[in-house]
Amino acid sequence: MKLEDRVRPQIKAMMRPQHGGDVWGKGEILDYSSNVNPLGHPEKLNEYIVQASEGLVNYPDDSSLTIREAIAERYAVAVDNVLVGAGSAEIIRLFPEVFVSPGDKVLMPHPIFSEYGFGCRLMGAQIIDAPLSEENDFRPDMSELIALLNDVKAVYFCNPNNPTGKMAAKKEVLELVAAAAKKETMVFLDETLLELSAKDAQVSCVDSIESYDNLFIIRSFTKSFAMPGLRIGYSFGNKELINYMNAGRLTWNLGTVEQRVGAQLMRNEQNHVKKAVELLESEKVRMYREMSKILPYPLPNTDSYFFFCPLYQLKVKSPEFRRAMLERGVLVRDCSSFGSPCENYSRFCVKTPEMNSRFLEALQETVESLSR
Structure with a gap:
């Protein structure tokens, strides 16, 4: 009997889940794929x-x-x-x-x-x-x-x-x-x-x-x-x-x-969390306003502190969009692992004002490059 014949069938059929935050080996990049507190961990x-x-x-x-x-x-x-x-x-x-x-x-x-x-x-x-x-x-x-x-x-x-x-x-x-x-x-x-x-x-x-x-x-x-x-x-x-x-x-x-x-x-x-919530609420409004100017189509708003952005009109799939943003030092979530129709969406989160401004620059450059 082969080893594979001794393994439970559920295991043989499994594929590991994929997640955001895969920053290892990518050099100096800014991670917008992982939905964590933008203030970082508490000082203490x-x-x-x-x-x-x-x-x-x-x-x-x-x-x-x-x-x-x-x-x-x-x-x-x-x-x-x-x-x-x-x-x-x-x-x-x-x-x-x-x-x-x-x-x-x-x-x-x-x-x-x-x-x-x-x-x-x-x-x-x-x-x-x-x-x-x-x-x-x-x-x-x-x-x-x-x-x-x-x-x-x-x-x-x-x-x-x-x-x-x-x-x-x-x-x-x-x-x-x-x-x-x-x-x-x-x-x-x-x-x-x-x-x-x-x-x-x-x-x-x-x-x-x-x-x-x-x-x-x-x-x-x-x-x-x-x-x-x-x-x-x-x-x-x-x-x-x-x-x-x-x-x-x-x-x-x-x-x-x-x-x-x-x-x-x-x-x-708990005050550290409270400060982050206040920052996220403010920056989410700014991000939505500025992204609506950059994207050539209406952007769905979010109830949370991250955006699920459609890519149909940019004529790229989620992996291509991720690669294009990564070329500009920004990591976003490739959503194709969530299954159809998520290959047509990208997810990215709200960060600090400085990081959000950097994201908006990268988004502007990426949208312009994809529109040529």
């Missing part, structure tokens, strides 16, 4: 890391109690409502490991973050796509999602959506959760991009976790504190749900340094 992060690096001779606290307590305080929930992981990516993988069995149907809007489908396919799930209407600017239609919930084990929802940047109101999301509860369907709600939005408090469903036993919400330190190199993600659910997730997670999944640093950031650096 290195100090926190040095302090946290003492006493590493011992294994980490497997319960991650210190950081879970800090998260619970920040969101006014019980510690038992919180589960942490090595980035939201680990928690994304854990959810189907706990709740999805081979042959289960899992519903996802399309396009959406690729790690969800990757984790579900590894467990042998059947992915049911619910295409977001390009004609409706990719805005989610909850009634359409709800109509597809029959015989579905779980439904995924990203708010705001990655890559489209469109956001649903809290009332709409909870309508989906309530409808799914009646069908005994789990709801995986990704709010990792919401924390850098001015609408976070009014849109988040974290305060509803004890009202529904089918609602699971993830967030991350990566976006709000601009630290993808330190892997800290966290999640919320009612106590019974979190108990099941905790039973299935990897032992010592969060290192001592991450636990200590995460607790410090959660307790001491």
Whole structure:
């Protein structure tokens, strides 16, 4: 028997998800493909890391109690409502490991973050796509999602959506959760991009976790504190749900340094996030205004802090546009990995005023070169 004959069929059929932030080996470039805090990480992060690096001779606290307590305080929930992981990516993988069995149907809007489908396919799930209407600017239609919930084990929802940047109101999301509860369907709600939005408090469903036993919400330190190199993600659910997730997670999944640093950031650096939100709201308006002058067609606006820009009238696909911008020292997201029709779109995020001005220069040069 060959080695490949011993491998699970799900593994043999898998292709690794692609993401933004692929800056390695590209020299001096400015990265607009990764949706992180434009102010960078908090000034005291290195100090926190040095302090946290003492006493590493011992294994980490497997319960991650210190950081879970800090998260619970920040969101006014019980510690038992919180589960942490090595980035939201680990928690994304854990959810189907706990709740999805081979042959289960899992519903996802399309396009959406690729790690969800990757984790579900590894467990042998059947992915049911619910295409977001390009004609409706990719805005989610909850009634359409709800109509597809029959015989579905779980439904995924990203708010705001990655890559489209469109956001649903809290009332709409909870309508989906309530409808799914009646069908005994789990709801995986990704709010990792919401924390850098001015609408976070009014849109988040974290305060509803004890009202529904089918609602699971993830967030991350990566976006709000601009630290993808330190892997800290966290999640919320009612106590019974979190108990099941905790039973299935990897032992010592969060290192001592991450636990200590995460607790410090959660307790001491919320003003850093607030300043970033204020900057993003202001710069988003400027970016939209200036890009509307550069692009020879109307640019769809965004509910988030990144743009999902159509390329049809530039007569290029997403990979070609990425290469053209990269020639000018600017990295944008090639969206073709999200599947059709995303090969006709590019995603790029709002940064600081100086970086945004540099982006606008590169965009102007690229549009002019493509128009010749």
